[in-house]
Amino acid sequence: MKQPKLSFWQIWNLSFGFLGVQIGFALQNGNVSRILSDLGADLSSLSLFWLAAPIMGLLVQPIVGAASDRTWNRLGRRLPFMLGGAVVAATAMVLLPNSSMMVAFIPPMLFGLVIFAIKDAAFNVTFQPFRSLVSDMVPPEQRNLGYSVQTLLINIGAVFGSILPFVLTNVVGLDNASKAGEVAPSVIWAFYIGATVLLGSVLWTVFRTREYAPEQYFAYKGLDAKAHELAVQTQKSRSLGEKLTDFWQTMLGMPSIMKQLALVQFFSWFALFIMWTYFPAAIAQNTWGVGTEWYDAAYIAQMGGIPAHIAAAKGAAGDWVGILYAGYSLFAVLFSLVMAKLANVFGRKFVYSMALLAGGAGYLSFALFTDPSMTHVDLFITQVDIPQGALGLMFPMVGVGIAWAAILAMPYAILAGALPANKTGVYMGIFNFTIAAPQIVSGLIAGWILGSVFENQAVYIVMLAGAAMVLGALSVWLVKEQDTQAQV
Template sequence: MKQPKLSFWQIWNLSFGFLGVQIGFALQNGNVSRILSDLGADLSSLSLFWLAAPIMGLLVQPIVGAASDRTWNKLGRRLPFMLGGAIVAAAAMVLLPNSSMVVAIIPPMLFGLLIFAIKDAAFNVTFQPFRSLVSDMVPPEQRNLGYSVQTLLINIGAVFGSILPFVLTNVVGLDNASKAGEVAPSVVWAFYIGATVLLGSVLWTVFRTKEYAPEQYYAYKGLDSEAQTLAEQVRKSRSLAEKLSDFWQTMLGMPKIMKQLALVQFFSWFALFIMWTYFPAAIAQNTWGVGVEWYNGSYIAQMGGVPAHIAAAKGAAGDWVGILYAGYSLFAVLFSLVMAKLANLFGRKLVYSFSLLAGGLGYLSFVLFTDPTMTHVNLLITQVEIPQGALGLMIPMIGVGIAWAAILAMPYAILAGALPPEKTGVYMGIFNFTIAAPQIISGLIAGWILGSVFDNQAVYIVMLAGGAMVLGALSVWLVKEQEVTATE
């Protein structure tokens, strides 16, 4: 039985919840390193803090993927996990900016492990099933469109989340300065708004999407409904040890293309982790001229605190990080509008490789933008005075945005056709290892490299990320695309 095509708005509704999830991620990505640095964390410790996110993804996503493969109830197959995760994630976002008393008595690293890990786990429970939902509901001939729409929504959310604190300060007028032991009002309200949009957008997907019934799904995927039902009964009767053994065998039997894409993913996500961790410091040092000593907790304590002009420069650089993140997300949105057509015309691999190369060149050019000349910039929503070099950094963001759009869509578009339909969820979860593992490795060694090799000059760790992204572009050509319908 041929799976029916979906209208554009049906595909849109499938992924609409990603809008809110990405707002949450953008708020975290743009503010966490800056907050921890202000709390006294050294640059070398920041990458260790960020380990909480990939570790939670590594633990949560395969479990959720496997569970959603075997869930069939009135709400659906993937939708129950999206809804439950969104409720917890929204609650965590509301509580997080009100946790300042916890920060006052617990070291930043422990604070991150206890608080952010919970939020990241909830985010992972929410967004992992979205990937599988598109694979379930969208027929093969619309797969490029399906993942491109998902990428579009992700980046709209990233733009909104990235600029939200900046807008609340410079347009609405909320204070962006934090008092001792408290979070700035602009950040607090940004997280409130983000939590509201996250929950609302996921609810939209849940109530506007109707998943296929088991018999209908199996028919569309060319599977024997009775055989699948029997196999599920056998799985439920197995012991925990047998289930773990089955999961291990599933991993060993993963399609070869997953292993080939894993190399590309390693270089891509190794670079992205460095960006999210060290962009604020790199921009403050390289463009605003803040000395590396002002990121050393011992030196700051010795000097009796951070001088007002240094604090102002670090704050301005931190604000501009949000604008740059919004910039690369916006460029990703624009590229995602044409990415599916380009992939259909030139092939997924060429588009994927070109995109990663553009991102790598963007990172490598980061060191060039050092001009301290102050310039007046009209952002339409407000006007600011920033160094000329900071404005120039928007050029590398074009390449980073192109790479980001491809990273979010191309691996899944290539992979989806090679996965057995009855194990799509678990394999999508296992594929998340290729996202989490390189970030964990980056987190473990990036701080050491920055301190021991680059003497805490953060711009050079960003250039290292550029080299990794270029290697990712070359690795794409090792991938051999394939299509399957079902396992034997």
């Protein structure tokens, strides 16, 4: 039985929750280093704190993927996980920037780290089933469109989430400078707004999308429903040891294309982790001229705190990080509008490789923008005075945005057609290892490299990320595409 095509708005609705999830991710990526620094973390330890994110993804996504493969209830197959994860994630987003309020019960840094881990785990519970939902619901000939719409919504959310702290400071008038051991009011309110939109957009997908009933799904995928039900019941009756053995065998039996894409993913996500961890410090140091000593907790304590002008510079740089992140997300949105057509004309591998090369060039050019002379900028919603170098950093964001759009869509478009339909969820979850593992490696070594090799000059760790992205572009050509689901 041929799977029916979906209308554009059906594809839009089933992906709409990505908008809110990505707003949450954008707020996390742009502000968690800032929050942890405000709560007392020093620069070289930031990458270790950030390990909570990939570790949660590594643990949660395969479990959720496998569980959603075996789930069918009144809400559907993937939707129950999206809804539950969104409720927890929104709650954690409200709590994280208020960690200092818990100082009477638990050190704010520890509380912030725990909430960060819970929030990221909840993001993964929500995020992973969306990938499988597109594979479930979208027929092969619309798969490029499906993942491109997903990428479009992801980046619209990223733009909104990235600029929120800047808008709340420069348009609404909230303070962007933090006091000792506390988080800036603009960041706190940005997280409140993000939590609200996250929950609302996921609810939209849950109530506007109707997943296929089991008999329809198996017919569309050419599977035997009775055999699947027997396999599910057999799985439920197995012991934990047997389930772990079965999972390990599933991993060993993964399609070879997953292993080939893993190398590309390693270089790509190694670079992205560095960007999210160290962009705020790199921009404050390289463009605003903040000395590396103001990222040393011992030095700050010795000096009796951070002077007002340094706090203001770090706050302004932190806000501008959001604008730059919004910039690369906007460029990703624009590229995602043509990415599917380019992939159909030139091939996925060519588009994927050239996009990563553009990202690598963007990172490598980061060190060029150091001009401290102030310039007046009209951003339509407000006007600001910033260093000329900060404005120039928007040019590297073009390449970063093109790479980001491709990273979000191309691996999944290449992979989806090569996965067995009855194990799409678990394999998509396993594929998340290729996202989490490079971030864990980056988290373990990036801080040491920054402190021991680059003497806490964060711009050089960003350039290292550029070299990694270029290697990712080259490794795309080692991937051999295949399709077991008759993808067009």
